[in-house]
Amino acid sequence: MARMSAADRRSALIEAALRVVSREGLAQATTRAIVGEAGMSLASFHYAFESRDELVDELIGTVVARERKAVAPEELIAAAGEGASLAELVEAGLLRYFEHLRADPEHEQAMLELTQYALRSPERHPLAVAQYERYAELVVEALEAAAELTGARWRLPVEHVARVLVAFTDGLTITWLVDRDDAAAARVVAAAADALSRMADPR
Amino acid sequence: MARMSAADRRSALIEAALRVVSREGLAQATTRAIVGEAGMSLASFHYAFESRDELVDELIGTVVARERKAVAPEELIAAAGEGASLAELVEAGLLRYFEHLRADPEHEQAMLELTQYALRSPERHPLAVAQYERYAELVVEALEAAAELTGARWRLPVEHVARVLVAFTDGLTITWLVDRDDAAAARVVAAAADALSRMADPR
DNA sequence: GACGAACTGGGACAGTTGACCCAGTCGCCT
DNA sequence: AGGCGACTGGGTCAACTGTCCCAGTTCGTC
Structure with missing residues (x-):
């Protein structure tokens, strides 16, 4: 995976998460599934986000704002x-x-x-x-x-x-x-x- | 747990599952949580049901029929x-x-x-x-x-x-x-x- | 009262998941 | 050019979950 800033990574992960949730449901949106969708490694996930919960919370905020x-x-x-x-x-x-x-x-x-x-x-x-x-x-x-x-x-x-x-x-x-x-x-x-x-x- | 027929056990488990789902959500309704709510052992669960999926399906059928x-x-x-x-x-x-x-x-x-x-x-x-x-x-x-x-x-x-x-x-x-x-x-x-x-x- | 089948409890196991660590790599700034 | 901090990848861990097994217990029936 190319290098990218934490901010870019966060949005890339959120986009990937939204795709996974849409396609397979929130329950299937595991950290691994999201990371796979985004083409990153697991470590990148926890570099950008504290936890899965944090990502989901931010996902909600993002889709609402958008x-x-x-x-x-x-x-x-x-x-x-x-x-x-x-x-x-x-x-x-x-x-x-x-x-x-x-x-x-x-x-x-x-x-x-x-x-x-x-x-x-x-x-x-x-x-x-x-x-x-x-x-x-x-x-x-x-x-x-x-x-x-x-x-x-x-x-x-x-x-x-x-x-x-x-x-x-x-x-x-x-x-x-x-x-x-x-x-x-x-x-x-x-x-x-x-x-x-x-x-x-x-x- | 007292002895009971498989049929009774199924309904007891379904009732327990409904309580757990209502209280904590479907994601939290694990086999252990359901069995705990019903006061049974894990083995009893799989004696009465093939799988958790089977229970959830039957749970839906039950609540709908009821x-x-x-x-x-x-x-x-x-x-x-x-x-x-x-x-x-x-x-x-x-x-x-x-x-x-x-x-x-x-x-x-x-x-x-x-x-x-x-x-x-x-x-x-x-x-x-x-x-x-x-x-x-x-x-x-x-x-x-x-x-x-x-x-x-x-x-x-x-x-x-x-x-x-x-x-x-x-x-x-x-x-x-x-x-x-x-x-x-x-x-x-x-x-x-x-x-x-x-x-x-x-x- | 003995027998077999139905039933129960505890433990075990493999797969999954969220989290994390560390050794390494890259890119920017001086 | 060199160094430092930002970033990456892979491997690892403990917790949890669904499922299963087996030894033991209980009940209805003869």
């Missing part, structure tokens, strides 16, 4: 059409997320696994909370943009609306991961968009 | 009042589930972990599918009862409605497990009940 809005408002307009209603816009956004899920199910599965891992110990619980706060944050931005685009106004705090949307999204994710039923997922999307759009006054 | 309707229709009437609308009835049912979740979060967390475990290998995937089919089955019964009680009629196949409700329930579960925000959960419940009740024609 999480980007799945949808830009402009795309949604393009997808839903110019004079789209808020409901149509929300539905388009959810469908966009669903496409993202279909394109890379393993990634969402890995996210879910990391969440559950974090939920299992009190000192890691905040990592899960931060993860969901980040989700909500991104959704808030999208919801505000959608309201602005359609001239609608959210009747309750947009953070509340976002929290509900995150819950619906999670449910969509898990159930689809289990049954891979696209039509059923589409019905969930439609129902969720319907419920959410009723939380705003149209203009 | 899953009961969280709500009986009569209770809902009592909770929602005599002349309750379908929307109120659905909301009461979801709230009842939420109470169940609050009362025993570890159990739902264990269920989620078992699902994800099953999702990780092709030969176990059907276990997760069966788990969710069972959920949907129970929900179908509740939805049919609710429609009958209010004289409403589901506009789409009740199985489809149930599938959406299961997704919403899952989302409710995960997000609440993360942030333990009761008020947010209540908003999810209200939104879900709203969306679902719109899938029926009132009478």
Whole structure:
């Protein structure tokens, strides 16, 4: 393995770890599996990280920080059409997320696994909370943009609306991961968009 | 340990395993931890089960089969009042589930972990599918009862409605497990009940 | 009450895993 | 060019885990 700084090595290991977790699950992401994926030796692992736990914690932090809005408002307009209603816009956004899920199910599965891992110990619980706060944050931005685009106004705090949307999204994710039923997922999307759009006054 | 039949031992071990998984997570549910919880020796484990995998598979089967309707229709009437609308009835049912979740979060967390475990290998995937089919089955019964009680009629196949409700329930579960925000959960419940009740024609 | 089969307990074993150590190598800085 | 600190590779260790074995015990049946 070529020489690299500790910082570079840390990120290389985190990337490798994410790939292993996505492909085989967190339980299979042993130090050896991660190091193998990264093409390094075991010693390099413990040179860059104190312990496996430290890497997993940092992995969660990284993926959370990296999480980007799945949808830009402009795309949604393009997808839903110019004079789209808020409901149509929300539905388009959810469908966009669903496409993202279909394109890379393993990634969402890995996210879910990391969440559950974090939920299992009190000192890691905040990592899960931060993860969901980040989700909500991104959704808030999208919801505000959608309201602005359609001239609608959210009747309750947009953070509340976002929290509900995150819950619906999670449910969509898990159930689809289990049954891979696209039509059923589409019905969930439609129902969720319907419920959410009723939380705003149209203009 | 007193003598017991292999069948009894299997169920005792499964009960013990469920307790360990609920309390400490699936990863910590080693043969020794399970056997310790059950107060048996290691040999008894492998007398009753071929392998740990066999126990986990059977554990999933057991919890799924045991899953009961969280709500009986009569209770809902009592909770929602005599002349309750379908929307109120659905909301009461979801709230009842939420109470169940609050009362025993570890159990739902264990269920989620078992699902994800099953999702990780092709030969176990059907276990997760069966788990969710069972959920949907129970929900179908509740939805049919609710429609009958209010004289409403589901506009789409009740199985489809149930599938959406299961997704919403899952989302409710995960997000609440993360942030333990009761008020947010209540908003999810209200939104879900709203969306679902719109899938029926009132009478 | 004796017999055989069902059952139990303790110990053992091999494989895996996280962690670590040390001898060596490389690259930067003076 | 030389030296020093950063970095690397391989080997090793103890702990843990799933599995198995075997000697012994208990129970139902004749």
